[in-house]
Amino acid sequence: MRYVIYGAGAVGGVIGARLFEHGHDVTLIARGAHLDAIRDRGLTLETTEATSTLPIPVVGHPSEVAFTRDDVVLMTMKTQDAAVALDDLRIVAGANMPVICAQNGVENERMASRRFARVYAMLVVLPATYLQAGVVQAHASPISGVLDAGCYPSGIDDVIVRVTADLDHSGLSARPVDQPMRLKYAKLLSNLSNALQAACDIGDESRGLYMRAYQEAIACYKAAHIKWTSDAEMAQRRTAMSPLAAIAGSVRAGGSSWQSLARGTGTIESDYLNGEIALLGRLHGVPTPVNSALQRVAMRMARDHAAPGSMTAAELEREIGA
Numbered sequence: 001m002r003y004v005i006y007g008a009g010a011v012g013g014v015i016g017a018r019l020f021e022h023g024h025d026v027t028l029i030a031r032g033a034h035l036d037a038i039r040d041r042g043l044t045l046e047t048t049e050a051t052s053t054l055p056i057p058v059v060g061h062p063s064e065v066a067f068t069r070d071d072v073v074l075m076t077m078k079t080q081d082a083a084v085a086l087d088d089l090r091i092v093a094g095a096n097m098p099v100i101c102a103q104n105g106v107e108n109e110r111m112a113s114r115r116f117a118r119v120y121a122m123l124v125v126l127p128a129t130y131l132q133a134g135v136v137q138a139h140a141s142p143i144s145g146v147l148d149a150g151c152y153p154s155g156i157d158d159v160i161v162r163v164t165a166d167l168d169h170s171g172l173s174a175r176p177v178d179q180p181m182r183l184k185y186a187k188l189l190s191n192l193s194n195a196l197q198a199a200c201d202i203g204d205e206s207r208g209l210y211m212r213a214y215q216e217a218i219a220c221y222k223a224a225h226i227k228w229t230s231d232a233e234m235a236q237r238r239t240a241m242s243p244l245a246a247i248a249g250s251v252r253a254g255g256s257s258w259q260s261l262a263r264g265t266g267t268i269e270s271d272y273l274n275g276e277i278a279l280l281g282r283l284h285g286v287p288t289p290v291n292s293a294l295q296r297v298a299m300r301m302a303r304d305h306a307a308p309g310s311m312t313a314a315e316l317e318r319e320i321g322a
Contacts, residue, residue, distance in 0.1 A: 007077030010128035013136030017045040022170040028058040037134025047141035048245040072098040079272040105272040109152040121180035122149035140242040150180035173240035185228035194257035195298035205313035213290040220280035261308040270298035293320040
């Protein structure tokens with residue numbers, strides 16, 4: 001089995017590096033300066049234990065990959081980039097290519113299922129950083145993250161059993177699960193803080209805002225009859241991952257949304273995190289003022305290339321009131 005990692009940023013880069021380190025056939029799809037750096041020098045993986053530069057094959061577009069029946073594609077780009085990526089992939093790989101959505105949020109699987117017959121949902125609990133071209137950091141080591149997965153919307157087959165086994169033997173913790181979307185809806189609850197962390201420093205006031213966003217989401221889940229894995233079960237599963245530690249004396253500065261602002265990408269994933277809760281609220285008559293405000297603020301900051309942490313909790317409160 002060859003693993004085609006489509007979107008070799010923080011998460012995709014670490015997954016690809018871990019698989020490659022353990023002898024698996026891996027091809028990365030990257031873009032821009034990151035693509036150039038990997039092509040010229042290899043992908044550098046920094047962990048709490050060591051730094052290694054790996055000569056992983058990399059291309060800039062799916063059309064540069066000669067796909068075979070032995071391939072599986074892990075979609076690891078952020079959701080705002082997924083639709084175009086899926087269209088490009090379908091043209092060259094065909095609709096029967098196994099596609100694993102290793103992404104935050106719960107929309108990717110639906111988008112992929114419009115285009116592909118075999119779609120898998122993967123929980124991603126993997127604290128990683130990508131801020132420098134050609135370099136990714138895994139802040140938990142030797143077990144860098146939890147990547148449980150199953151068929152979408154439910155079930156287990158031979159492909160996902162093989163994939164999770166390979167990941168589980170490659171410096172990650174992964175197991176096949178029958179109801180993967182319960183895990184992803186639970187992870188979405190924690191991802192509601194992404195926009196908050198990107199907008200302002202985390203303190204007592206902002207923690208209160210997160211709890212309000214969380215409570216809005218729970219009310220939406222109940223109104224929509226959505227099932228999710230409990231906080232206690234998620235916490236227990238996270239114990240399979242190694243504790244977070246500093247890399248070269250520096251701790252992880254921020255999550256995926258924070259990193260989008262720090263890199264000045266101009267886009268951010270809040271439409272599919274806080275925006276998912278806003279959507280559920282509109283569909284089921286549940287007020288979501290905090291999540292709607294966080295979605296709006298994060299999108300504006302990304303558009304304006306604002307620095308992460310450049311708002312205060314008081315300013316966010318005023319935005320919620322507006």
